[in-house]
Amino acid sequence: MSGHSMSGSPETPRDLAHLGHVEMLTPRIEASLAFFTDVFGMTEAGREGQSVYLRGWDDYEFASLKLTEAPLPGLAHVAFRTWSREALARRVAVLEASGHGIGWTDGDMGHGPSYRAHGPDGHVFEIYFETRKYQAPDALKPALKNQAQRFPARGMSVRRLDHLNLLCSEVEPTRDFLRDQLGMRLTEAIVLDSGIWGGAWMTATNKTYDIAFTRDHSGRRGRFHHVTYAIDSREEILRAADIALEAGVPIETGPHKHAVQQTFFLYLEEPGGNRVEVANTGARLMLDPDWEPVIWTETERKKGQAWGLKTVESFHTRGTPP
Amino acid sequence: MSGHSMSGSPETPRDLAHLGHVEMLTPRIEASLAFFTDVFGMTEAGREGQSVYLRGWDDYEFASLKLTEAPLPGLAHVAFRTWSREALARRVAVLEASGHGIGWTDGDMGHGPSYRAHGPDGHVFEIYFETRKYQAPDALKPALKNQAQRFPARGMSVRRLDHLNLLCSEVEPTRDFLRDQLGMRLTEAIVLDSGIWGGAWMTATNKTYDIAFTRDHSGRRGRFHHVTYAIDSREEILRAADIALEAGVPIETGPHKHAVQQTFFLYLEEPGGNRVEVANTGARLMLDPDWEPVIWTETERKKGQAWGLKTVESFHTRGTPP
């Protein structure tokens, strides 16, 4: 396997603009909502049916998290905004031809018509272009007009949706799907001694990853690992740990620095049972258009995280639904 | 004027990958070199003729700053790497057709053949695709293999080239050139009450700008305002101010936060007379593919910087060559 061939060819269409939103399921909607507004410091943008729409202060779209009541926690769908209407049409054509396609939706409170497809492991992916850009009400208007919403100064004050992490029964098919169907680029990966892929990190932007997916040791399909919101500085992530401690929110691991992607992380469990992360990801960027993916071996990963913290066992086994 | 129309159309070819390097002229090469290595914390990658090639620890290419001895300080050229060979060919065709083109070079110590063109104000722009990726010597090999070079822990330890700022006798022609010839997107601008543009900020990436240019109150053409290197955190930029103070490096203004683009800045004068900046720019990203540019009025800009600091007069008048 040549790492290089895993990257998108330079002339691969770059049709995805960015990760747009995530629909997360929770059996405890009120408790989850309180967590995301009071502890994460997000803002409620709207409600519809069994769902509440939430946003970070720097998310430019209407909402980045759709929280939906359901019997079990997990991921309902993940959505990417395309670069343009034409880009959307191109991706839909590819998805339809591939047999992964589910079909068009009429849109949602926060965006226009979208097209859905099943990923190889059963996760639901959505793409859309028409969106509703957030218009802050007077009480939330920012002082600087190049900002979507007033900085909340409440709880962790998360900035914006950063990335998503899935569990897959097999990593390779989802890697191929995201590369070939959606046009994403591989930046880092874990390849076990057996040759089986343990994890992959892919991007549609200059962030070093917008989505990651790792092997589900339980062998189950289509589960959710975590969603991550960005906070500006490592100092504020340490403060987020203080805030989690005070709020009684379980800290699974961190704050510490990942070896893979060098992300400074803090993993929490929200009351609905889903894993969520706050991280600062912006200092390191993926500017190189023909970046050769970094492949980590099993031996290298056994060294633990960047500064030596051992990866917690639950990280490989706990996903939602449980 | 519609701000919206200033943004690249969604289907504008996105052929530039990122700002690649800057060639800066200095009449005091030894003093400038000492500043960039000891105070900025950059690494010398090579020398050739009257030039020294320098790099930040996270620059993935061979060098991002070419420092060249010359009678007067200023900018020799600025270079962008394209997304692919095909993207380079497309841009060259456009530049040749436009009459801006100068012609091909044989390349340089750090990259392959490049094509040069004159911007409307006389600045020299270069584009290239073939590059030399940095291979750290043993003493500079990093502990984590997803990093170009060991973190230096010396002086300000700047991370990577971030952006460039030019002075223009008129802003509008350079704006049009970068949009139409090079395919960059406008994200923010200052438009004076007279309708004349005071400044523009444009990007080829998910950074909110890779280049800025402001009106030269002296009316001269083709001057250089500053080049900026990224540092990870605001805390480290405050520390950079301490380091500048200890080293006797003149601080022109800052640390403070710009209202435009919200960059946390520190402006210094390197010994050759050029203005240089350290800033942290990664927390705020430009993810929106159809972002409507933010237009600042003259009245708004008179409020000063984000937290009220007045813009120093020299910022509008001092450029290189002086």
Place this chain on the structure above:
Amino acid sequence: MSGHSMSGSPETPRDLAHLGHVEMLTPRIEASLAFFTDVFGMTEAGREGQSVYLRGWDDYEFASLKLTEAPLPGLAHVAFRTWSREALARRVAVLEASGHGIGWTDGDMGHGPSYRAHGPDGHVFEIYFETRKYQAPDALKPALKNQAQRFPARGMSVRRLDHLNLLCSEVEPTRDFLRDQLGMRLTEAIVLDSGIWGGAWMTATNKTYDIAFTRDHSGRRGRFHHVTYAIDSREEILRAADIALEAGVPIETGPHKHAVQQTFFLYLEEPGGNRVEVANTGARLMLDPDWEPVIWTETERKKGQAWGLKTVESFHTRGTPP
């Protein structure tokens, strides 16, 4: 003048333990209260008569700020806790003998009997030993039992009262009073070319100052300059500036670093008209028991603050009452 002789002799009784609280007057009690709770992030501990008692999350006593409604803003009194009952008795004896004494109070909501005295410029100083240590209600109990109160994660989340700054018609008499009557040590001072003192910074602790006082250019007596609350990091003070900007709180100057004492500062105007500061002061400590005070000359002070910011004119003239 020998700077050295200005320091307390090594065997000077060290009877003051620390700055305990400040009673601040405001003509707009509701607006001031909203500022201190929502923007500063303080907690209301109690109310009595025209006063509200406020505290930072790490203040170990019941309250550190008594906010009292009055026709004009300003300082009602400043209080220091003594090291012991015996220390209190020793200081009271000295104050009574000196003729500065006012007399005993019956105590207040937050502390036991106290003794008050007029400083030479008319400010009211109070000393006490018996205090009420804060007992957090269940909703505010911290996760770690070596902390007074839960971290609020609201607004600036100020930590604790740090220091006080007075305006004096003459600096020297207050310096002598604090040294000779209260046993404080001088750490830094400004002495003008005329020999007149421009300001003095004195401490009763290992902090480099607990009180400062500067010359009132208006020539008035007994005015108040500002009170300062501590925040842990410079990063969080930058964030405090963002929060002030969003809340419409006037920023007088900063964030920047003082040359004197090297404090990283941000000066604000609370709605009642008083100047307040947030600063981080803990990194630099005064450990030396026979520290020779640092005397700054008029020329040195004209250089501005540490990184070159000019001291704003209002800093020398604005005080409360106005």
Place this chain on the structure above:
Amino acid sequence: MSGHSMSGSPETPRDLAHLGHVEMLTPRIEASLAFFTDVFGMTEAGREGQSVYLRGWDDYEFASLKLTEAPLPGLAHVAFRTWSREALARRVAVLEASGHGIGWTDGDMGHGPSYRAHGPDGHVFEIYFETRKYQAPDALKPALKNQAQRFPARGMSVRRLDHLNLLCSEVEPTRDFLRDQLGMRLTEAIVLDSGIWGGAWMTATNKTYDIAFTRDHSGRRGRFHHVTYAIDSREEILRAADIALEAGVPIETGPHKHAVQQTFFLYLEEPGGNRVEVANTGARLMLDPDWEPVIWTETERKKGQAWGLKTVESFHTRGTPP
């Protein structure tokens, strides 16, 4: 046991001013010296015999670390500066009367005559008053005159000696010795279910501890656990971890936040085999003169550190000499 009675009585003489220096033994003097200068960023102040004297940039005395070549790593002695000559005489009288005294020394390169005593576990304690204040050579003169030395901007750039940690076969006798003979105050402690003390943290200043000592699970006497240097911010301690990683310095545990004392820590092993720590300790101060010590139970300590990290086993067993 009443925790309260463990604190110094309010009228206990406060004769110690602060921790002054530590003499550390190393079997690899050149490698240790390279570590402390290049990685810790300390400055060599002088050499004499088998010893090198080192200092942090904000240590006001000549040196805070005396590094001495010896067959085995460990602690040679720890020294506290007294508040005054009179305070020194008082403590010497007490030590002589107690039978712990060893006798006077003629002083050292960095200070005048000192008196030494054996602690109950065999550690050597030294007290002195006359000291040599650091005079920076021209190349190391700071820009601001209220600072001892230029900020080095090299490696971790540690600020100043912060505290010391000893291993004791029994904690209680050393606790009593430091309280009764030296006049230190207890601020926090671990008391096991058996009633045996597991650790104690004591202070002579407004820092929450200047010395700590924990039970040596090996049962040996007089061993050394670690010495700690202060760094200003948590952000810079994270950076210190990056620097340790790059330099190949073993990270034992951290960065993380202790529950006890809430210190943000990073533990390293210097080449001579001694454990060293960098921490930021200044934000939290011990201002209360009659602080009731916080006693942690065995159950509470089993929860691990503040954010849940389990205490590494080596922390209880590894000391020097090994």
